[in-house]
Amino acid sequence: MRTHFIAIGGAAMHNLALALHNKGYQVTGSDDAIFEPSKSRLDKKGLLPHEMGWFPKNITSDIEAIILGMHAKVDNPELLKAQKLGLKIYSYPEFLYEQSKNKTRVVIGGSHGKTTITSMILHVMHFHNIEVDYMVGAQLEGFETMVHLTHENDFIVLEGDEYLSSPIDRRPKFHLYQPNIALISGIAWDHINVFPTVDNYEEQFAIFVNLITKGGIIVYNEEDQAVKNVVEATQNTIRKLAYQTPNYKIVNGVTLLETPEGSMPIEVFGAHNLNNLAGAKWICQNMGVDEADFYEAIATFKGASKRLEKIAESKNKVAYKDFAHSPSKVSATTKAVKNQYPDRKLIACLELHTYSSLNAEFLKEYQGALDAADIAVVFYSPDAVKIKQLEEVTYDQIAQSFQRDDLIIYTNPKQFKEFLFAQNFDNAALLLMSSGNYGGLDFEEVKELMG
Template sequence: MKTHFIAIGGSAMHNLAIALKDKGYQVTGSDDAIFEPSRSRLEKKGILPQEMGWFPEKITADIDAVILGMHAHQDNPELARAKELGLKIYSYPEFLYEQSKNKTRVVIAGSHGKTTITSMILHVLNFHRKDVDFMVGAQLEGFDCMVKLTQDNDFMVLEGDEYLSSPIDLRSKFLLYQPNIALMSGIAWDHINVFKTFDDYIDQFRKFVASITPGGVLVYNEEDAEVVKVVEAAENYFRKIPYKTPEYEITNGKVYLKSEMGDVPLSVFGSHNLLNMEGARHICQQLGIMDEAFYEAIMSFKGASKRLEKVEREDQGTLYKDFAHAPSKVKATVKAFQEQFKKEKKYGFLELHTYSSLNPVFLEQYDHAMDGLDEAVVFYSEDALKIKRMEPISPEFIKEKFKNAALKVFTNAEDLHAYWETLDKTNGVFLMMSSGNFGGLDLTK
């Protein structure tokens, strides 16, 4: 099968391209910019475009599938050529469905926790050498690629994102998967640039639940009131399995999960991670992994990339980085940090740089998000606001919305980096929350 990727360099797109190459497909692609690690990984597989840019002449009548990434625009010249030739154009999730429509599809959805839960499931399955197809949004230890597609596997585990599918398909990605087994971890308003009201956002999850195949299974977080409302209002037929935070204790800095098999020592911390783990356990049961086998495997799970991931520093200081940027994620991560490090001085840094996190209306959601830290720092770039054509935001406004008068607010990278240099990284523990890089800050030094 001959496939062409428009915007092949994206984190998800390049992994799918590699998975198809490994499956034996002919793969070509284009993009106007490709960064690391996508660039090296595509080059290693022999599918890195020779030139950057869009080339309509690459779109030929013998292409079986054109896969369109979100990075491309509606007026993309290669897309126009594909339409002109009448080629089959797929969004990323649409193509994943085509690859898995004859398999049992397991879809992990929710505003937060879905990457971690998917990672936990795959870690357990990999530990017990149970082979499945998958797509996950983070690089995992023991896995070469974030996407795996085979002819023979019976199951496909998919991280279900509620963001849009492609520039020409404005449905939420997870609405295309039609799960046989699903999980919903939580609902907290996100992607405000697309979903203008909270109800519009919640409606995506209503549709997701409605898309579960007849007689399917939904594992859901019974501690989340919005999730419970959506599940209780559902009219289609499926089996409902609720889960909640299990009992645990912290002894000498180590987290132990209480189970019928005794105390299970864990390599991760935070009540939100224990809640995620409980959801993963129920999904693994559906896949034939019973509790004893689950606990045996989960002990060695160290976390998904950038999800409370410990950074090895040259000075041996204790520093964790986390992808947290949405308010619910920030609050859960800060709470976990406080619980784990009760005696140490706690520093927390948060970078605001997505459209949602910089929106004045959405900023209301961050109230008290950084409370309980000894030093709380928020960084955002005034230049980023100009690029996004957004109104200026003052540091005072940020403090007001976070309801934290002691908050330190930096609006340019130079000042942030200067402050960073004044801190003794071996005196205290540091939590760095961002889907960016704090203006190029090296967290290892």
């Protein structure tokens, strides 16, 4: 089957291209810019476009499926040619559904935690040599790609993103999967550029629950009131399985999880990660893994890439990098690191980088998010605000939003780096939270700093 990707270079798109190539499909693609690691990975399989740009000549009538990435625009020349030829055009999630409609679909949704929970499930399956198809939003240790598709596997585990499907399909991605088994980890208003109100955002999760197949299962975090409300309100004929944060304790910097067999040391930490673990356990049990086998496997789970990822550690210093950007995740992550190292000075740095976090109206949601830190720093780039064509966010608006008198704010990457490298990290924990890189911060240099 010949399949052509418009915008093949994206993190998700290039992984799907690799997965289809591995499955035996004839794959071609185009993009106007492709960066590492996508570039090398596509090149290795012979899938890297010969030249960058959009070329209508790439689109011919023998193509059986066009997969359209979010990076493409509605007036993309290749898209217009495909429409003119009447070719079948799929969004990324729509095509994943086509690949999995005869499988048991397990979809992990939530404003935060979905990558970690999906990663936990896949780690457990991998540990016990249970083969499943999957799509996850982070590169995992022991897995070649973020997408894996076969003809024979019974289950597919999908990370269910609530963002838009494609430039021409404005439905949230997770509305297209029609899960047999689903999970919602938490609901906290996000993607303000697409969902302008809290009610509008929460409605997307209600639709998701209603799209679960009849007789299916919803696993949900009952500690999150918005999740509880959505699940309890549904009229869909599905089983409802609630979970909550399990009992645990921290002894000498090690998190011990309470299990039926006694206390068990685990690699991940923080109440939010233990909550994620409880959700993953329910899913794995409904996929045929018993409780004892789950605990055996999860003890070796070190976390998903960029999710509370330890990047450096020496005798009395430690540094973590985290993808956190939503207010609830920033708060949970900051508290987790402080609870894990209560006797150390916590220096927590947050880059405001997404559409929502750079929106003046949304900023007030961050009130108290950095309260657990001893030193709290916020970095944002006025250039990023301009690029995203948002109204300018002021220093005073940020200071007011976080409601913390000693908040340190930087807009200049050089000055932020100078501040960071001037800190005394003896008996300290550094937490860098961002979906960006603080205007070009070299994390390898940070590792040397903590050496």
